[in-house]
Amino acid sequence: MSDIKKIAILINGGDAPGLNAVIRAIVRTAEKNGIESYGFIEGFKGLLENNYVRLDKSSISSGILQKGGAIIGSSLNTNVFNLKTIENGQEVYKDFSDKCVQNLKDDGIDCLFTLGGDSTQKSARDFSLKGIKVIGVPKTIDNDVACTEATFGYNTAVSVATEALDRLHTTAETHNRIMVLEVMGRYAGWIALESAISGGADVALLPEIPYDMDKVIAKIEERKSIGKNFSVIVVSEGAYPKGGSISVKNTREGGKGVINIQLGGAGETVAKEIEKRTGITSRNTTLGYIQRGGTPTATDRVLSTKYGAKAMELALEGKFNVLTVLKNGKLDYVSLEDVVGNNKEIGAVEGGTEDSNMRVVTMDDDLIKTARNIGICLGD
Ligand code: F6P
Numbered sequence: 324m325s326d327i328k329k330i331a332i333l334i335n336g337g338d339a340p341g342l343n344a345v346i347r348a349i350v351r352t353a354e355k356n357g358i359e360s361y362g363f364i365e366g367f368k369g370l371l372e373n374n375y376v377r378l379d380k381s382s383i384s385s386g387i388l389q390k391g392g393a394i395i396g397s398s399l400n401t402n403v404f405n406l407k408t409i410e411n412g413q414e415v416y417k418d419f420s421d422k423c424v425q426n427l428k429d430d431g432i433d434c435l436f437t438l439g440g441d442s443t444q445k446s447a448r449d450f451s452l453k454g455i456k457v458i459g460v461p462k463t464i465d466n467d468v469a470c471t472e473a474t475f476g477y478n479t480a481v482s483v484a485t486e487a488l489d490r491l492h493t494t495a496e497t498h499n500r501i502m503v504l505e506v507m508g509r510y511a512g513w514i515a516l517e518s519a520i521s522g523g524a525d526v527a528l529l530p531e532i533p534y535d536m537d538k539v540i541a542k543i544e545e546r547k548s549i550g551k552n553f554s555v556i557v558v559s560e561g562a563y564p565k566g567g568s569i570s571v572k573n574t575r576e577g578g579k580g581v582i583n584i585q586l587g588g589a590g591e592t593v594a595k596e597i598e599k600r601t602g603i604t605s606r607n608t609t610l611g612y613i614q615r616g617g618t619p620t621a622t623d624r625v626l627s628t629k630y631g632a633k634a635m636e637l638a639l640e641g642k643f644n645v646l647t648v649l650k651n652g653k654l655d656y657v658s659l660e661d662v663v664g665n666n667k668e669i670g671a672v673e674g675g676t677e678d679s680n681m682r683v684v685t686m687d688d689d690l691i692k693t694a695r696n697i698g699i700c701l702g703d
Contacts, residue, residue: 325641327433327456332378333363333370334397335443339462339476340619341627342393345438347383348631354380356639361432366398366439367446371406371419373426388624391617402442404449404670418670424453434638438462441469441662441679444646448659449669451644458637459646459659460630464615467511469664469680470657471648475630478622480507480614481517487610488522488555495553501543501597501605503556505590507614511683514614515559516690519699525554526700528593530561530569531684534702539593540600542700552603558593560586562702629654 363369440463464480512529519527572587594607664680
């Protein structure tokens with residue numbers, strides 16, 4: 324058993340439905356065991372500036388389970404091990420992690436809970452090497468955190484994408500159009516693949532399968548030959564054509580120290596190409612941040628609550644420097660070292676790089692087999 328008395332929670336990265344449910348579960352389990360909880364405001368920024376709030380029964384009681392976003396905010400693209408700062412009018416990247424470690428020691432925080440995706444857990448592991456006790460919880464709508472079968476937020480994103488597909492379907496059918504939906508997911512096609520199945524799409528293009536436009540056109544023509552003059556296509560933001568490259572909207576921070584590429588435009592490219600080649604009016608809709616905001620599904624509320632309670636349970640058992648995971652459908656934990664994978668260097672550029680240890684769709688996944696069995700074209 325551990326002798327922890329005070330814990331703190333921080334969130335890093337894009338919001339995901341279920342964040343507040345995780346906070347609630349951690350704090351409730353902590354209170355039950357006489358442990359005080361705190362939350363750093365805006366994630367690593369709050370940790371660096373030592374800006375935190377007390378989290379207790381009253382702060383988590385006002386309907387936060389069903390609330391989107393996060394009551395303590397989140398830091399975006401913040402790697403305190405390699406953070407942009409201005410010195411003598413010049414932009415420089417510096418390591419501020421020792422200041423964060425000192426803040427945790429001064430505040431008497433015995434364990435830090437890090438709610439985030441691969442880059443957050445990379446920083447968590449880097450803090451563990453500096454002697455901080457950390458426990459990670461896998462958050463992201465992209466479902467791409469290594470070593471776990473599910474991240475919280477993902478189920479809600481799939482539900483939102485499914486509803487969007489249902490709505491696009493009626494427009495496609497009414498106007499005999501091709502309706503393309505670009506969904507998020509970075510370099511993993513989970514959202515695209517699962518929503519294509521649940522939303523009845525005809526084509527799903529994923530980053531894991533560089534697509535052949537001839538195959539996509541053949542699918543559209545095949546549908547036309549049976550009187551279906553419309554098609555619905557899901558395109559993952561990270562999808563790209565065979566021999567081509569990903570659609571980049573923006574490069575942040577000169578590519579240093581953070582997740583440096585903002586994806587966007589893949590859906591528009593696909594829609595334009597289809598219209599050019601088939602003559603059928605084709606329209607793209609980019610679902611964007613609607614996938615990340617708002618109320619979590621029941622599945623995400625339950626998963627978040629399970630992860631939060633498990634994280635606190637691990638702290639009580641003295642199991643630190645781990646990530647809560649789902650393994651064969653059951654709650655479990657793995658070492659942060661395993662989550663980091665090849666990206667071992669402390670403070671290294673992280674998230675969406677070739678070194679990061681993302682969980683992408685594999686060709687033997689049931690979802691791939693199911694999609695192929697029911698005739699969804701995967702662009703190959
Ligand atoms: O990782 C979550 C996510 O929403 C991705 O799906 C998307 O590529 C990215 O974040 C967008 O990042 P930002 O909020 O910085 O625009």
